[in-house]
Amino acid sequence: MYPDYMEESLRKVAQxxxxxxxxxxxxxxxxxxxxxxERQAVLEGFHPDYExxxxxxxxxxxxxxETLTTEVSELLESHSWLRSEQVDLDKPxxxxxxxxxxxxxxxxxxxxxxxxxxxxxxxIATKLRMGxxxxxxxxxxxxxxxSRTDSPTRHYLDAIGGGHFENKPELVRALTEDGPGVVKWxxxxxxxxxxxxxxxxxxxxxxxxxxxxxxSCRDYTGAMIMxxxxxxxxxxxxxxxxxxxxxxxxxxMDDKGRCAGAILYSMDSEEFFVVKAKSTLIAxxxxxxxxxxxxxxTNHYGSTGDGLVMAYRAGAKLMYMDSVQYHPTGVSFxxxxxxxxxxxxxxxxxxxxxxKEGELFVFPREPRDIEASAIIRECVQNGGxxxxxxGRVGVWLDSPLIDMLHGxxxxxxxxxxxxxxxxxYGIDIAxxxxxxxxxxxxxxxxxxxxxxxxxxxPGLYVAGEAxxxxxxxNRLMGNSVLDYNVFGRRAGxxxxxxxxxxxxxxxxxxxxxxxxKELANAGxxxxxxxxxxxxxxxxxxxxxxxxxxGNNVLPGASVLQNRLFDERPDA
Amino acid sequence: MTSVKAGTTQKKxxxxxxxxxxxxxxxxxxxxIMGKAYEVPAEATIMGAxxxxxxxxxxxxxxxxxxxxxxxxxxxxxxxxxxxxxxxxMTLVEEGMTLAQIPSxxxxxAIYDIEKLKPNVTAIQQMYPSVFRCVACNTCTRSCPQGLxxxxxxxxxxxxxxxxxxxxxxxxxxxxxxxxxxxAEITQPLMAIMAKRLYGRYLRKDxxxxxxRVKAVEEGVYNAEYAELMSxxxxxLSKRYYARDSE
Numbered sequence: 001m002y003p004d005y006m007e008e009s010l011r012k013v014a015q016x017x018x019x020x021x022x023x024x025x026x027x028x029x030x031x032x033x034x035x036x037x038e039r040q041a042v043l044e045g046f047h048p049d050y051e052x053x054x055x056x057x058x059x060x061x062x063x064x065x066e067t068l069t070t071e072v073s074e075l076l077e078s079h080s081w082l083r084s085e086q087v088d089l090d091k092p093x094x095x096x097x098x099x100x101x102x103x104x105x106x107x108x109x110x111x112x113x114x115x116x117x118x119x120x121x122x123x124i125a126t127k128l129r130m131g132x133x134x135x136x137x138x139x140x141x142x143x144x145x146x147s148r149t150d151s152p153t154r155h156y157l158d159a160i161g162g163g164h165f166e167n168k169p170e171l172v173r174a175l176t177e178d179g180p181g182v183v184k185w186x187x188x189x190x191x192x193x194x195x196x197x198x199x200x201x202x203x204x205x206x207x208x209x210x211x212x213x214x215x216s217c218r219d220y221t222g223a224m225i226m227x228x229x230x231x232x233x234x235x236x237x238x239x240x241x242x243x244x245x246x247x248x249x250x251x252x253m254d255d256k257g258r259c260a261g262a263i264l265y266s267m268d269s270e271e272f273f274v275v276k277a278k279s280t281l282i283a284x285x286x287x288x289x290x291x292x293x294x295x296x297x298t299n300h301y302g303s304t305g306d307g308l309v310m311a312y313r314a315g316a317k318l319m320y321m322d323s324v325q326y327h328p329t330g331v332s333f334x335x336x337x338x339x340x341x342x343x344x345x346x347x348x349x350x351x352x353x354x355x356k357e358g359e360l361f362v363f364p365r366e367p368r369d370i371e372a373s374a375i376i377r378e379c380v381q382n383g384g385x386x387x388x389x390x391g392r393v394g395v396w397l398d399s400p401l402i403d404m405l406h407g408x409x410x411x412x413x414x415x416x417x418x419x420x421x422x423x424x425y426g427i428d429i430a431x432x433x434x435x436x437x438x439x440x441x442x443x444x445x446x447x448x449x450x451x452x453x454x455x456x457x458p459g460l461y462v463a464g465e466a467x468x469x470x471x472x473x474n475r476l477m478g479n480s481v482l483d484y485n486v487f488g489r490r491a492g493x494x495x496x497x498x499x500x501x502x503x504x505x506x507x508x509x510x511x512x513x514x515x516x517k518e519l520a521n522a523g524x525x526x527x528x529x530x531x532x533x534x535x536x537x538x539x540x541x542x543x544x545x546x547x548x549x550g551n552n553v554l555p556g557a558s559v560l561q562n563r564l565f566d567e568r569p570d571a
Numbered sequence: 572m573t574s575v576k577a578g579t580t581q582k583k584x585x586x587x588x589x590x591x592x593x594x595x596x597x598x599x600x601x602x603x604i605m606g607k608a609y610e611v612p613a614e615a616t617i618m619g620a621x622x623x624x625x626x627x628x629x630x631x632x633x634x635x636x637x638x639x640x641x642x643x644x645x646x647x648x649x650x651x652x653x654x655x656x657x658x659x660x661m662t663l664v665e666e667g668m669t670l671a672q673i674p675s676x677x678x679x680x681a682i683y684d685i686e687k688l689k690p691n692v693t694a695i696q697q698m699y700p701s702v703f704r705c706v707a708c709n710t711c712t713r714s715c716p717q718g719l720x721x722x723x724x725x726x727x728x729x730x731x732x733x734x735x736x737x738x739x740x741x742x743x744x745x746x747x748x749x750x751x752x753x754x755a756e757i758t759q760p761l762m763a764i765m766a767k768r769l770y771g772r773y774l775r776k777d778x779x780x781x782x783x784r785v786k787a788v789e790e791g792v793y794n795a796e797y798a799e800l801m802s803x804x805x806x807x808l809s810k811r812y813y814a815r816d817s818e
Contacts, residue, residue: 036813132633132641146781149818152788153796160800161812169801177793180784187775190685190768192737199776210817220742223638227745228771231764235682245629267629300639301632336616336663340636416742420717421637424661534627542625 001426002333002435009386012358013396013433020360021404024350033363039370046373046380048293048326048438055322059522060515062317062456071292072321075305076312077519078528081249082263082272084509089252092261092276092507096241097499098122098492099261099277101248101307104133105222105481106283106464106488108229111240113492120496122240123275124233125264127247127302127533131230134285134300134465135484138222139417140206140345141214142485143478144179147203150211152176159479162208162367163472166320171470174451175479178486183215186485191228192217194414204348206477207328208367214478219343219417222481246273247306249531250512251280251314251460254505259314259460261507267533276507278499279459281491282307283484286443286465289535292324295440296339306531307466311447313515316455319468320445325475328353328371330439332394334425339439342397343418344368344477346434350405354396354433355384361395369474372438379437386435394435403430442480444471453491459502461495463487603669617644617659617670630674635660640746643716646670656714656748676747678758681765690769692731699762702728704755711749711759717742721749721759728762734774736766 002010023030034042044050049069057065058073068076098114100107103126114120126132145155155176160167183201187193194202194216203212217224233240248262252274261277284307288299297303312318329342347353347364353371355361355378362374375395379385385393402411411430412419422429446468453461464484471479519526536543598613602620611620618632633641642659649667659672681698688694695702702725711721720739727735740763749759787793800808 036809128629128633129639129641132639137634137636137638146778146784148780151793151796152784153793153800154815156797156800157808157812157815160808165805165808165812173797173801177788177797180781180788183781184785187771187781190771192741192767192771192775195776195778200778200780205818210815212818218741220638223744224741224767227764228768231680231768232685234680235684237682298636300634301628335614336619337636417637420742421661534629536627537619537622538625538627539623 002432003389006386009356009358009396010432012356013354013398014358016354016358017398017401020352020398021401024352024401024405029363030352031360031363034366034370042373042377043369046377047369048295048376049322049324051293054293059524060518061312062315063321068318068321069292069324071290072287072305072308074526074528075287075290075309075530075532077524078309078526078530079516079519080313080512081265081529082509082512084513087263087272087274087509089274089507089509091274093273094123094275096121096123096275096277097279098495099275099280100124100283101262101281102126102133102283102285102464103130103242103244104283104285104464105135105226105229105484106491107281108226108233109485109488110281110283110463110492110495111233112229113489114496114499115236115239117493118496118500120499123243123277124240125243125246125248125262125275127245127267127306129244130233130242131226132300132302133226134303135481136222136226137298137300137341138481139219139341139343140348141204141216141221141478142225142481143206143209143213143476144183144215144482145176145211145213146180146183146201146215147212150213152179154211155179155213158208158210159476160472162476163474166472168469170451171449174490175470175482175486178489179482182482182485182489185489186225186228189228189232191225194218204345205365206344206348207365207371208476209365214345214348216345219345219415225481225485247531247533248310250509251310252276253314253508253511255508256505258458258502258504260504262310276504278502278504279461279495281453281461281463281495282311282447282466283463283488283491284466288440288442290532291535292440295326295438296330297440298327298330298339298341299440302534304532304535305443306533307462308447309530311455311460311462314457314460314511316457316460317448318445319448320473321468323444323473324440325368325442325444326372326438327441328368328375328438329397329436330441331434332392332437333388333435335388335390336425337421338392340421341439341441342434342436343415346397346399346402346415346418349402349414351402352398353436354398355382356386356395357384358396367474367476375436375438388435392437394437396433397436398433399429400431400433442475444468444473444475449487451490452494453487454494459498461491463491600664600666602664602667605671606669611664613664613666615664617646617657617662617664618642620664621659621672631659631672637661638744640744641674643673643676643746643748644670645673656716656752658716658744658746661716673747673751676751678747678750678761680761683765685768685772688769690733690773692729694765694769695728695731695762698765699758701755701757702762705729705757706755708754710752710754714748714752716746716748717744719743724763725757725759728766733766733769736763737770740767
């Protein structure tokens with residue numbers, strides 16, 4: 001239940017609702033969408049990326065001198081868990097055609113396609129369980145231009161406009177052109193899409209879509225897709241070897257500068273293992289658990305940007321790593337679920353963001369960066385936010401409109417996950433609005449790829465959220481689910497093809513030594529050892545006591561005792 | 572429950588909320604995590620409480636938002652014989668609660684070729700015969716943290732009613748608590764995944780426009796338009812974007 005002091009504001013929301021319902025029933029937008037200048041102004045004024053401390057130049061590596069998100073620069077300017085001389089590369093523990101790092105949607109697609117199209121064996125190495133990935137959590141849907149009023153080229157225009165025309169065109173074409181085929185691929189694997197009576201796919205709007213293009217599986221879209229893919233992967237134990245709780249911590253190169261596998265780390269036994277692979281795919285997802293700018297996140301527990309730093313040390317270039325996506329509607333209250341995602345489909349179905357007076361202040365379906373910035377502006381500049389008991393702030397997302405627009409029971413039937421999330425705390429979202437605030441959601445940039453998922457490094461492929469270029473500096477809703485399917489499949493195709501012909505040379509980890517030298521030369525002083533693997537939510541005093549362990553966060557210490565936010569001075 | 576405040580712009584080190592300081596203003600209660608007593612905030616989720624106690628969860632946390640089923644938990648409350656179930660990320664602690672996470676439930680997934688199965692009772696019989704051991708005790712339904720009618724879909728599976736299994740098990744997060752509690756030792760969630768796939772593969776109504784669109788893409792119908800869009804200057808593309816109509 002909401003605290004008593006919010007009652008007056010809730011009453012105002014109820015008072016303005018009939019009028020807003022009328023607006024929603026008309027074909028015109030309920031609030032004027034912003035033009036290009038207005039969009040630019042709200043971004044520069046209020047998007048967290050634009051705060052002065054949000055970005056700084058990185059001092060080492062392929063993007064040296066480029067201004068990146070501050071936390072990303074810190075992540076990249078860090079030590080490896082390993083020293084090259086400590087690892088015996090001559091006797092690999094495992095060998096395979098394709099090593100897939102990450103057991104989410106992109107990784108599963110790649111393994112299946114490499115097997116089906118090229119007969120390639122894969123190892124999927126993943127930090128937690130298979131499917132422990134942001135792929136599992138997407139609620140609202142996947143974009144694909146399947147309806148008769150829509151076209152892949154229109155999808156292209158929406159995506160590239162949403163990304164402020166900075167997206168790599170060939171990637172956007174691949175995304176939008178492969179979309180319909182992905183819908184069919186998933187359906188044939190057994191994904192149950194939401195359908196109309198006649199069998200056509202149910203489509204909804206998302207932020208920045210000019211046609212209804214969002215396909216869904218209730219609000220368990222990612223879970224449905226991910227469980228189907230995982231089940232199919234597990235139906236081929238002879239071709240796809242799954243290694244759970246075994247994240248990669250470094251890539252292995254060969255003496256000709258090609259990627260040749262990775263070092264895995266066992267979360268259970270704290271051992272390191274050498275995997276030799278003809279081609280390697282990074283499908284490690286994003287970085288929400290780095291809590292950039294102190295934001296709550298919608299992300300999975302393991303989203304710590306591991307792939308970024310491994311690829312960067314090996315010499316792969318990053319793109320748009322100065323851009324962070326804050327989802328407009330993260331939960332602000334109740335405290336226990338703060339930061340959790342409220343699917344954009346709530347707005348797609350008619351939900352409206354409102355200030356404490358119950359008034360509209362933004363078109364509900366602006367692209368995400370614009371919508372999020374407008375919400376921050378409403379709270380920070382206009383004082384339109386509602387404070388929470390724990391010191392957060394939020395605006396209302398008026399969900400009761402949805403049943404009024406689509407019929408009673410619609411919310412509970414079509415948004416069962418959302419409904420469950422709130423009813424546990426006594427809030428019935430079919431009757432009461434949700435209190436929301438932007439939440440750290442997505443890594444817009446990443447490792448630069450082409451439409452074949454290739455990087456600067458032969459034999460190294462990347463797919464899904466770990467990549468950069470596809471979404472420009474702002475991704476639209478539903479394009480990430482499509483992304484991991486389209487590019488996961490492409491990665492399987494091209495990495496599988498490459499694996500057929502490559503003859504690897506002598507394995508090497510000398511890139512780690514070079515990187516370490518570069519850190520020293522640049523005068524970087526840090527005790528940070530990466531990949532981070534998992535965030536710690538232990539209270540500060542507990543962390544201090546944990547760090548007493550031998551004063552060693554360098555190799556030899558437990559990986560899990562590494563803390564990104566160690567506060568020792570001059571550490 | 573994360574330990575970071577939304578939208579704060581303080582220094583990072585300070586923005587990781589000092590949970591102990593917060594605790595001074597917070598009411599603490601005692602819970603027993605794997606048998607050991609800890610003082611934790613009264614308003615915490617089970618997952619928040621375990622982390623407050625200083626544990627680094629490796630197994631037993633995943634999406635942290637109720638979708639992945641990694642954090643299945645069994646607990647009892649004082650003075651109550653009942654074994655209760657919940658997801659650690661979603662369930663609040665209570666005074667005197669004694670709890671254990673069950674991050675993995677031993678179960679064997681059937682290996683099958685979806686192309687060789689039919690959406691009927693035979694598929695269930697062949698792949699998950701244990702379903703027919705159901706004694707209709709309803710323990711599965713009572714133990715489901717998602718509030719699903721698990722026993723009803725098991726009954727539907729026995730009848731070969733794949734559509735009902737799909738519908739009733741749609742929101743299953745595969746936490747495994749039902750199969751852990753089931754006296755007939757059925758692996759309900761695994762059977763349900765197969766049933767959903769059978770529904771999607773064989774019982775769906777086909778979308779005519781999807782087939783047309785896939786064909787159009789294969790035939791290169793959009794090639795010319797893509798070439799045009801991809802060669803446009805940013806200003807022209809921007810003009811076209813802002814002038815586009817909306818459905």
